[in-house]
Amino acid sequence: xxxxxxxxxxxxxxxxxxxxxxxxxxxxxxxxxxxxxxxxxxxxxxxxxxxxxxxxxxxxxxxxxxxxxxxxxxxxxxxxxxxxxxxxxxxxxxxxxxxxxxxxxxxxxxxxxxxxxxxxxxxxxxxxxxxxxxxxxxxxxxxxxxxxxxxxxxxxxxxxxxxxxxxxxxxxxxxxxxxxxxxxxxxxxxxxxxxxxxxxxxxxxxxxxxxxxxxxxxxxxxxxxxxxxxxxxxxxxxxxxxxxxxxxxxxxxxxxxxxxxxxxxxxxxxxxxxxxxxxxxxxxxxxxxxxxxxxxxxxxxxxxxxxxxxxxxxxxxxxxxxxxxxxxxxxxxxxxxxxxxxxxxxxxxxxxxxxxxxxxxxxxxxxxxxxxxxxxxxxxxxxxxxxxxxxxxxxxxxxxxxxxxxxxxxxxxxxxxxxxxxxxxxxxxxxxxxxxxxxxxxxxxxxxxxxxxxxxxxxxxxxxxxxxxxxxxxxxxxxxxxxxxxxxxxxxxxxxxxxxxxxxxxxxxxxxxxxxxxxxxxxxxxxxxxxxxxxxxxxxxxxxxxxxxxxxxxxxxxxxxxxxxxxxxxxxxxxxxxxxxxxxxxxxxxxxxxxxxxxxxxxxxxxxxxxxxxxxxxxxxxxxxxxxxxxxxxxxxxxxxxxxxxxxxxxxxxxxxxxxxxxxxxxxxxxxxxxxxxxxxxxxxxxxxxxxxxxxxxxxxxxxxxxxxxxxxxxxxxxxxxxxxxxxxxxxxxxxxxxxxxxxxxxxxxxxxxxxxxxxxxxxxxxxxxxxxxxxxxxxxxxxxxxxxxxxxxxxxxxxxxxxxxxxxxxxxxxxxxxxxxxxxxxxxxxxxxxxxxxxxxxxxxxxxxxxxxxxxxxxxxxxxxxxxxxxxxxxxxxxxxxxxxxxxxxxxxxxxxxxxxxxxxxxxxxxxxxxxxxxxxxxxxxxxxxxxxxxxxxxxxxxxxxxxxxxxxxxxxxxxxxxxxxxxxxxxxxxxxxxxxxxxxxx
Numbered sequence: 001x002x003x004x005x006x007x008x009x010x011x012x013x014x015x016x017x018x019x020x021x022x023x024x025x026x027x028x029x030x031x032x033x034x035x036x037x038x039x040x041x042x043x044x045x046x047x048x049x050x051x052x053x054x055x056x057x058x059x060x061x062x063x064x065x066x067x068x069x070x071x072x073x074x075x076x077x078x079x080x081x082x083x084x085x086x087x088x089x090x091x092x093x094x095x096x097x098x099x100x101x102x103x104x105x106x107x108x109x110x111x112x113x114x115x116x117x118x119x120x121x122x123x124x125x126x127x128x129x130x131x132x133x134x135x136x137x138x139x140x141x142x143x144x145x146x147x148x149x150x151x152x153x154x155x156x157x158x159x160x161x162x163x164x165x166x167x168x169x170x171x172x173x174x175x176x177x178x179x180x181x182x183x184x185x186x187x188x189x190x191x192x193x194x195x196x197x198x199x200x201x202x203x204x205x206x207x208x209x210x211x212x213x214x215x216x217x218x219x220x221x222x223x224x225x226x227x228x229x230x231x232x233x234x235x236x237x238x239x240x241x242x243x244x245x246x247x248x249x250x251x252x253x254x255x256x257x258x259x260x261x262x263x264x265x266x267x268x269x270x271x272x273x274x275x276x277x278x279x280x281x282x283x284x285x286x287x288x289x290x291x292x293x294x295x296x297x298x299x300x301x302x303x304x305x306x307x308x309x310x311x312x313x314x315x316x317x318x319x320x321x322x323x324x325x326x327x328x329x330x331x332x333x334x335x336x337x338x339x340x341x342x343x344x345x346x347x348x349x350x351x352x353x354x355x356x357x358x359x360x361x362x363x364x365x366x367x368x369x370x371x372x373x374x375x376x377x378x379x380x381x382x383x384x385x386x387x388x389x390x391x392x393x394x395x396x397x398x399x400x401x402x403x404x405x406x407x408x409x410x411x412x413x414x415x416x417x418x419x420x421x422x423x424x425x426x427x428x429x430x431x432x433x434x435x436x437x438x439x440x441x442x443x444x445x446x447x448x449x450x451x452x453x454x455x456x457x458x459x460x461x462x463x464x465x466x467x468x469x470x471x472x473x474x475x476x477x478x479x480x481x482x483x484x485x486x487x488x489x490x491x492x493x494x495x496x497x498x499x500x501x502x503x504x505x506x507x508x509x510x511x512x513x514x515x516x517x518x519x520x521x522x523x524x525x526x527x528x529x530x531x532x533x534x535x536x537x538x539x540x541x542x543x544x545x546x547x548x549x550x551x552x553x554x555x556x557x558x559x560x561x562x563x564x565x566x567x568x569x570x571x572x573x574x575x576x577x578x579x580x581x582x583x584x585x586x587x588x589x590x591x592x593x594x595x596x597x598x599x600x601x602x603x604x605x606x607x608x609x610x611x612x613x614x615x616x617x618x619x620x621x622x623x624x625x626x627x628x629x630x631x632x633x634x635x636x637x638x639x640x641x642x643x644x645x646x647x648x649x650x651x652x653x654x655x656x657x658x659x660x661x662x663x664x665x666x667x668x669x670x671x672x673x674x675x676x677x678x679x680x681x682x683x684x685x686x687x688x689x690x691x692x693x694x695x696x697x698x699x700x701x702x703x704x705x706x707x708x709x710x711x712x713x714x715x716x717x718x719x720x721x722x723x724x725x726x727x728x729x730x731x732x733x734x735x736x737x738x739x740x741x742x743x744x745x746x747x748x749x750x751x752x753x754x755x756x757x758x759x760x761x762x763x764x765x766x767x768x769x770x771x772x773x774x775x776x777x778x779x780x781x782x783x784x785x786x787x788x789x790x791x792x793x794x795x796x797x798x799x800x801x802x803x804x805x806x807x808x809x810x811x812x813x814x815x816x817x818x819x820x821x822x823x824x825x826x827x828x829x830x831x832x833x834x835x836x837x838x839x840x841x842x843x844x845x846x847x848x849x850x851x852x853x854x855x856x857x858x859x860x861x862x863x864x865x866x867x868x869x870x871x872x873x874x875x876x877x878x879x880x881x882x883x884x885x886x887x888x889x890x891x892x893x894x895x896x897x898x899x900x901x902x903x904x905x906x907x908x909x910x911x912x913x914x915x916x917x918x919x920x921x922x923x924x925x926x927x928x929x930x931x932x933x934x935x936x937x938x939x940x941x942x943x944x945x946x947x948x949x950x951x952x953x954x955x956x957x958x959x960x961x962x963x964x965x966x967x968x969x970x971x972x973x974x975x976x977x978x979x980x981x982x983x984x985x986x987x988x
Contacts, residue, residue, distance in 0.1 A: 024050065025057070032060055040064035048077075055085045059092065062099070075099040079112060087116040090123055097129065104184025106177070109133060110142075117146070124155040135163060136177055138170075138192050138223040140286055141254040148396050151363050158339065158367050161360075165331055167288050168718060169200040188214045192224050199227065200717075202748055202770045204235040226255035233264045234765050241265060242417045256286035263295055266415050267761065272302035277412035287397065287405065290324040291717055297321050298711055302756050309407060316404035318709050320355065322660050325708050327351040328719040329661045329688050336630035342371040346379050353386060356398035356405070362386045440877055441786045441793075441818075442835035447872040450853070452517040454508050455869040456494035456532065462844070462866045463812075467802035469627040470499055470553060470611040473585060473666070474779070474846025474866050476534040476922025480509075480546050482524070482561055486968075486981065487512035488851040488926050490862065491548060492870060493532035499553035499612050500581045502529045507550060515854045526567050528557045533605075534847070534922030538589025539895050540598050541646055546927070549600060551584040556602060558648075574600075575640055575650040582607045582635065588670040588918030590898035592679055593701040594954065597642040598894045601681055601918070603665030604635035618804060626802045629686050629722075634662030637683065637691070639703070656696075657703045663688045667726040668918035672899040673737045674758035677955055679899040682712065684723035684741055684921075689713035712739065712752055716762035721747045722777075725848070725921035729783035729792055730912045732825070737914050742778025742796055742921075745810050749773040749781075749796065768826040769819065776814050777801060780848030780921040784859045788881035788932030790911065794819045794827070797845025797863045813842035813867070838871060849923035852930065855984050857883045857966060859930055864922075882933040884946050885968035887981065888915055892954060892973060899953035902929050906946045906965070909934075933965055948978075 028047050031040040044061050051057035062077035078096035087093060093116050100109045113130035117123055127146050134143030147164045150156055166172070174193035181190040191210050198207035211228040214221060225248050232241035245262070252258045263278035279296035286292065297317050300307050327348055334344035345368035352361035365386060368379035399405055447453070456475035459467070477492040490510040497503035506527030510517040521527040530552035540547045545561035558574050559567040576582075583606040592599045606629075616627035639657050640648035652658070663685030673680045678695035681703075685691060692707035707713045714721050722744025731738040732753060739752040739760065748770045752760040764770045776798040783792040796817040803812035816839050819827040831839050844866040853860045858875035865871070884904065888897035900915040911931050919925040933946065945962040952958065952973050960978045963969055968981040 028057075028060065032064060035067070037064060037067040041068045041070075052080075053084050055081050055089075055092075058084065059095075066099070071099070071103045072105075075103055075105060075108070079108070082112065082116070087119040087123075090125060093123075093126055094129075101180065102183070104180045104182070104187070104190075106133065106137070106180050106184075106190050107187065110137075114142075121149075122153075124150060124153065128155070128160065131160070132163070136172065136193060137190060138196055138227060140256070144286070144288075148359070151359050152396075154363075154366075156363050156366075161363055161367065162331075162335075164360075165288075165327070167290065168328060170196045186217065188216075189218055189221055189224065192221075192227065195224070195227060195231075199231055199234075201746065202765070202774060204231050204765070207231045208235065208237070220249045220251070222249065222251040222255055225249075225252045226257040226261070229261035230257050230264070233261045233268070236766060238265070238268075245417050253281075254285060256282040256289055256292055259285060260289075260292060260295070262415050262417070263299065265417070267295075267299065268766070271415065272299055273306055273412050274415040275299045276303050276307060277409055277414055280407065280409040280412070290321065290328060290719060293317065293321050293324060293404075294708065294711075294713075295716075297709055298759055298761070301759055303412075306412070307409060308411065310403075313403045313407050316402060317407065320402075320404045321708055323351050323355050325689055325713065325719045326660050327355075332687070332720070333630055336628055340371060340373070342368040342373045342376060342379050345371070346382055349382060349386070356402045357396060358386060358390055358394055358398065359396055362390060440879060441830075441833075442876040442878070443786070443839060443873045444836045444876055445838040445871045446874040447870060450515060450517050450872060450874075452490065452510055452872050453869060454492050454494075454510070454519075456492050456505065456507070456864060457866060458495045458531075460496060463803065465802070465804045466624040467626050468612065468615070468624070469629070469632070470583070472626050472801040473533055473605070474922070475532055475864055476586070476847035476849075477862060477864055477870065478535045478537045478548075478849055478919075478924030479851035479862075479926040480537045480548065480924070481926075482509070482546060482567075483511065483565060484545065485512075486983075487514060487855065488853055490517065490851075490872075491526065491535055491537070492864070493535050493550065493922070495531045495533070495553070497529070497531055499531040499583065499609065501531070501554070504529050504531050507532050507535075512853065520565070524566050525569070526559055528552075528559070528569075530554050530557060533584060534586040535924060536587035536589050536600075536918065537924035537927070538598055538898070538917055540589055540600070540642065540648075542597060542895050544895060547589075549587050549589060549602075551587050551602065551922070553583045554581055556584055556587075570646070573647050575648055577638075577650075580607050581609055582638075583611065585666050586668045586918060586920075586922050588668050588681070588898075589896070590670040590679055590917040591642075591894035591896075591953070592639065592670075592681070592695075592703075593641065594678060594893075596890075596892060596894055597644070598896065598898075599642045600638075600640040600648055601668065601670060602638040602640065603668055603683060604637055605664050605666060605686070606632050607635045608632075621805065623804060625804055629664055634664045634685075634688060636662055637665050655701065655703045657693060657705070659691055659705045661688050663691055665691075666724045667741070667921045669726055669728040669739075669916050669920065670898060670918045671728060671737070671914040671916035672901060672951070672953060673728065673914065674754075676758065679953065681918075682707070682726065682728065682739065684726045685720065686722050686724065688720045690723060690741070710758060711760040711762065715743075715748070715750050715764065718747075721750070723750075724779050725781040725796070727781050727783045727794065727920055728914055728916055730914075731783060731792060731794075731821075733791070733911070735910065735912050737912075740781060740783065740794055742781050743773075745777045745800070746774055749778050766826065768828065772829050773817065775810065776817065777810070778817075779846050780863065780923060782848055782850050782861060782920060782925070784850055784861065785930075785932035786859065786875055786880075787877050788858065788883045788934065790881065790909065790932050790934040791821045792932075793821075793830070795848065795861065797843065797848045799844035799846065799866060811842060813844050815839070815842050816845065816863075836873075836876075838873060843868065843871075847920075847922040849919060849925050851926040852885075852928070857885070857930070857983075880932075881935050882944075882965045884931050884933060884948070884963060884965050885981075885983070886929040886931070886948060887927070887968065887970045888929070888950065889970060889972045890952070891975075893952055896927060897953065897973065901951040902931075903949040903951070904931050904933075904946055905949075906933055928968075 028043045058081035062074040066074035117127045131146040177190040177193040195207045195210040214224045259282035263275045266275035276299040282292040330348045349361040349364035365383035458471040475493040479488045492508045494505035496505045508521045509526040511520045534551040536549040548559040550557040560570045585605045586603045588601045641651040667684030681693040683691040690707045693703045696702040725742040736754040741750040751764045753763040781796040798814035800812045818831045820830045847864045863871045890897040898917045904911045949959045968983040970979040
């Protein structure tokens with residue numbers, strides 16, 4: 001769709017010349033025609049002296065210079081030729097660009113092209129080149145106007161639209177620009193492309209090093225200064241950041257990245273009004289960056305009424321964040337599907353219309369009409385509707401119907417870095433006590449010793465290449481005390497057959513006989529042969545006995561505990577979709593609507609059998625590989641309402657649980673995660689934004705999704721990652737619930753710290769958790785206080801989705817990771833400091849869940865694998881701290897009391913622990929709250945007792961005084977008495 005055009009052709013050599021001139025020109029032309037480059041070089045000075053303003057003579061001289069290895073001289077002569085021609089010959093300008101690029105003079109190219117399109121605006125080919133060059137060197141302020149001009153002039157194609165919409169992370173390779181920099185070592189500015197790639201990959205030190213090299217020679221390069229400011233803030237190099245921004249040229253303020261860096265720094269310094277002003281400045285500079293809008297929205301929630309905005313503006317701002325997130329997901333899906341879906345382009349265009357960008361919407365629709373497929377008619381209809389709204393003077397962004405773009409925060413203060421006048425909102429912290437030594441922790445795999453022998457797997461040849469997509473998730477498990485003897489039993493899920501059929505390995509129930517495990521699958525009638533993925537444990541019928549919800553690829557199964565050691569299959573009570581095959585993964589049992597009866601939340605990773613039949617092959621070897629999840633559509637999760645009759649009806653539509661973007665749900669936690677009434681449902685989605693469901697304020701119960709607006713959609717710069725496992729805990733000991741999410745290879749896991757009620761911030765880098773997880777594919781994770789020192793460690797099981805040959809292939813089996821909190825407040829990786837063989841060996845891990853298998857007051861955990869039997873990691877840490885164990889029983893709320901918060905206090909040291917369901921990836925933890933109390937505070941407490949306050953799901957509070965430590969207690973809603981449970985564990 002490009003046009004090769006120029007204003008007019010250049011003039012020829014003069015026809016009337018003196019004899020001397022003719023002789024000189026003839027001799028010069030003859031030398032060039034016969035490729036006598038030495039003679040041509042000798043004649044060049046005389047020719048240039050007489051024909052300094054003659055376009056053709058200048059270009060001939062450039063040719064001679066090039067052949068005599070004077071490439072820079074040749075490029076300069078070509079520039080002179082273009083200037084003398086008043087930039088009217090497009091082909092000549094393109095030849096000049098080629099000459100400049102050959103010697104690495106990229107920025108001279110940019111200057112040349114910019115002058116050319118100003119002189120002759122209709123040279124669309126040159127403008128396109130200019131756009132791409134500016135975009136490539138991260139100069140968005142310089143490139144954006146040219147991209148928009150081309151769209152308005154209908155000089156676009158799909159590549160241009162994709163480039164303009166590439167606002168999250170750099171997708172273009174940096175190698176060509178690195179080579180350009182090598183050709184012209186005195187100008188390192190093209191290396192900003194490599195610095196940006198390093199920044200996106202989290203290699204902040206290398207990114208800073210490259211940018212500092214650039215700035216040594218070009219200290220005022222605004223794109224490099226803007227990017228470096230972000231790098232330094234993310235890396236926590238605050239002194240360098242403050243020094244940098246104290247003396248930057250005014251041109252840097254044109255860059256949104258500079259303002260994002262200022263906003264991020266103000267957020268770290270707890271200066272919310274300054275942060276809001278900075279993020280507002282960022283969206284003013286570049287309104288296409290989703291991250292800027294999201295951070296503006298979150299910062300305004302922290303500012304309170306100081307922003308002076310109306311609800312209509314705030315709601316419009318939140319809507320814009322949602323739309324930009326949806327557009328990004330649609331764009332990713334379009335790319336992953338091979339750029340062939342006109343439906344995706346139509347959906348993307350509709351989002352752009354909703355954003356008020358009619359020109360951009362029409363461009364996407366125009367491309368959609370050219371793609372093959374049955375959706376062409378839809379594209380034409382939507383395009384016709386859009387064209388009717390366009391006029392010549394229609395602005396790029398409509399304003400009147402979009403109050404968010406006219407938000408004015410100029411009354412808020414600008415940040416003054418290093419100034420004591422900046423406001424600082426103190427954040428209270430309850431973190432106390434020293435962290436124990438990592439070397440004291442010992443974890444041993446005692447599965448074989450305790451006679452737990454089981455390998456739930458999705459196939460029989462998972463150790464070989466050729467794994468299909470449906471086989472990648474693995475199988476889960478959970479802790480369940482099904483006989484109520486106080487000893488945790490284990491339920492393990494299996495697969496291996498064909499999805500939707502009942503030909504898989506049977507699931508297995510293992511009874512805990514005082515530390516030894518006995519297979520009671522047959523006697524308990526729990527051996528479901530469906531294609532098992534995960535399991536949820538909970539009391540679905542409120543009879544006091546825990547039941548099992550088995551999540552399958554195919555019909556799910558509900559096993560009701562009969563109380564006599566057996567279970568009954570009551571799957572007919574589930575309102576399931578019989579019209580299609582649904583691929584369920586994880587689930588949770590909890591009372592969502594507060595009627596005292598448990599409901600069911602079922603995550604669906606996908607639907608249909610395409611993931612079973614579709615093969616994807618590695619290009620270099622033609623081997624079958626696991627397909628990308630984006631090759632298949634996402635699916636809607638299901639919310640089933642529990643009734644007095646024991647039936648579970650699908651209320652997903654009635655509760656308005658329809659997200660903007662369908663997810664591929666894998667991990668789930670249900671509990672009370674903020675101070676607002678009701679339970680919250682947090683879902684980790686694979687390659688789409690996570691979901692956070694909470695009850696609406698309406699009289700009639702309903703759910704509202706708000707993960708992105710709460711800071712939980714993904715990492716701070718990505719709308720979606722390959723999220724799988726999760727854990728919910730008060731990780732920083734400040735009295736509220738934080739989240740830790742595991743992600744795919746190269747993405748890093750994500751630490752979401754709750755910084756205000758119901759608002760979370762990505763603090764992964766600040767917590768020193770970014771770089772160490774990049775080489776891993778994270779699955780199950782839990783927060784466990786292994787040494788009972790009062791501070792939770794985080795354990796992650798890792799393993800790739802498949803195995804395939806190649807030098808660049810990431811290992812299939814991967815080491816687990818364990819992080820411990822340091823006194824400074826961040827985390828350190830301690831895996832190699834922990835005693836025990838299992839953690840020092842790579843595994844292909846999947847689900848991970850917690851229990852105290854031997855009832856010694858130390859938390860143990862189990863891990864499932866793709867290529868080996870389940871592991872049971874028994875905590876053998878010596879000289880561990882004191883503990884207290886709390887079991888909750890509801891009366892007004894559901895018996896499981898999911899959504900309660902337990903607050904423990906001993907000698908002015910406090911802990912907050914949520915009672916959750918779901919508990920992460922394909923799993924269910926032991927339904928007990930165990931709190932490590934450490935040693936120091938207990939030694940100062942003469943009576944060795946602990947005060948415990950329970951916040952029940954309805955918001956009522958109950959305090960239990962003087963509970964003895966190193967014991968297990970049952971606390972019942974409404975009963976003032978605490979009941980001590982027998983426990984063989986000895987004090988530590």
